[in-house]
Amino acid sequence: MDAMTDRPVPSVLTGMKRGVRHRCPNCGEGKLYSRYLKVEFDCEACGHHLAAYPADDGPAYFTILIVGHLFVAPLLLFPFIWQASPWLVAPLTILPLAALTLMLLPRVKGAVIGALWANGLRKASDAPGG
Structure with a gap:
């Protein structure tokens, strides 16, 4: 439990699993993406601000x-x-590897966003009190 808010501390694994499934890391219900890699601004199910997590180049690097x-x-x-x-x-090698890369990229980006959510890392302008 988080001492300041009396709510359970989010699990990194939970956030990453929800992100890999293209779901909101906060509730696991709403969509994470509106298009291929375009993150929804707010979760349609819980209203969580999804655009606050700066995935940047991390997902491409990990992919x-x-x-x-x-x-x-x-x-x-x-x-x-x-x-x-x-x-x-x-x-015979480049085409399947390109397809695999394009298939993995949104899943890895979702996992990165889930890890950012679990660790409370947000853009400075979207941080609580900022």
Whole structure:
């Protein structure tokens, strides 16, 4: 419990799980996005100000880190990557990796927003008392 407000301290894992599901980290019910990566201004279910969380470049960085380390690096271990024609390898690797990156980016951004929510990190202009 938070001593100042008598409400439970939010869990980082809870916020991240809600964000990965594209839901408001505060209530878990409202939509997080109005478009592909455009965060809703306020939650439609609880009224929480969602635009206050500055995800910035973090989600892109983490998405590249995940795709690069978990998929690209192991792919380089297969001999066909080095032996086949580049005209065959390029589209067979770049297109799925681009699709995977575009699929992961909103989920990672939601997780980052959920972690920011749980830790109480907001834009300075949206901080309580600021």
